Amino acid sequence: MTTEDDAKSVMDGPEGLVHILPHLFGYHPEAALVLSGLTPEGALVHFTRTGLPADTSDWQATVHDLFDFQQGRVAEGSDTVHGLVAWICPDPADPHYGEQSMARHRALAGLVGVTAASHDADLLEVVYVTRDRYWLMSTDAFGEGRPISSPPAELDATALPRSSEVRAALAPVTGDRARAIAKAVDKVLGEADVQIRTSGHAAVANDAAALVRRTVRDLVDGATTVEQIPDRTAARLLVGLQYSFVAGVALELCEDRELPAARDLWLHLTRLCPDEVNWCVVEPTVLYAATSWGLGQRGTARLALHTVELIAGDYYLINLLAHAMNVERSYEGFRARLRASRGDSITG
Structure with missing residues (x-):
């Protein structure tokens, strides 16, 4: 699992969750599941990522391991965390990348919600993010999703690498x-x-x-x-x-x-x-x-x-x-x- 110790990033609104994601780790995560704490002031803290298993039978164990690791970091930290946010970042090599893949991963979002409840944690949102669209899994129905708009200049991530490109x-x-x-x-x-x-x-x-x-x-x-x-x-x-x-x-x-x-x-x-x-x-x-x-x-x-x-x-x-x-x-x-x-x- 990848973390960025003690770093804090502040986001503003639902689309801010999309704009800030690449800045949490210094790259655009792909084929990844990301979990972060959210402070009352809107700062993202104790963010952690893990690989997104292609096999659905591995989802539950992956989610539990991610939560156990991230919640351990929260317990050791000094920040007040009032909720959690998760991102599902699909593999761009997925032949169904986009709406079909989002529909398939709704079950994963459900697992994240159930696991949060079992940890007595308030899950505020699960965001499904592709390269040009995103879905708020708590509210967005099936469809083409929301286009990702241009971020504020301070959140421009065009120079940051994509994880799939680095691995290639x-x-x-x-x-x-x-x-x-x-x-x-x-x-x-x-x-x-x-x-x-x-x-x-x-x-x-x-x-x-x-x-x-x-x-x-x-x-x-x-x-x-x-x-x-x-x-x-x-x-x-x-x-x-x-x-x-x-x-x-x-x-x-x-x-x-x-x-x-x-x-x-x-x-x-x-x-x-x-x-x-x-x-x-x-x-x-x-x-x-x-x-x-x-x-x-x-x-x-x-x-x-x-x-x-x-x-x-x-x-x-x-x-x-x-x-x-x-x-x-x-x-x-x-x-x-x-x-x-x-x-x-x-x-x-």
Whole structure:
């Protein structure tokens, strides 16, 4: 589940619920169920999202888990919550996206209402939101729904990413490309095993760290592009990043001149992790999230973290960045610590 700790957003009127939704997490949620508390002043607090199951048999468990998690956050917080609001955000790939899908999800809205009552919570509204229309499930009958009007300037969300687009960008390569990179990774693993037996893990990690620094430097200088990186080099980077020391070195490449090139590299490597080598995917994806955050794309960073969390679960590198984003609130505080760490690794 994705949250944004301690953030508050104030909405005004029913359509305000639609306009403010992308700003809760920094992206347009799709294929998602969102739940938020509402204060007497109209502020949305303790908002939480989870994936929207395609299988209706999973709806009840999903709703209960979402409520339990969100209500736990309410109990731990200091805000007065007088009601709840929920959003159902369908998958744009649904062939019945729109009115037909809305009709199907009325049963889900009913489950949300029943679950709210079982938690002694006042559910004020369930909003069904597509890209251009919305329905207030408590009042709107079947029909075409209400068109989403242009929001006030301060709530313009056209620059915010859509979750489906971010996930599509992270999708791994397939077919011959997937087989080629899997073969390259397998060969690099064999070579690393020989080096470990002769020189130890430290030698492998140090070589990989040097390769990370050199690759990002070449990208920054324009000496190469990510598309020109040979499979062998990509495989060496993926295998090397499995060392926490090497992943730390990669995180430390955080200066403004480095961030765009590093972000391109981590996205490229993330996509080079098909099922055959998906054990490599956590590190480049977290690094992609970190550099996206550094470039001001907080929503993309959150989505990338959520995507890899579904694969890896409770993992130190995911937890490190998630904690930093929740505690630091700004990339600059995190970058200051990375700079200090980078200085220590260079002088040590």
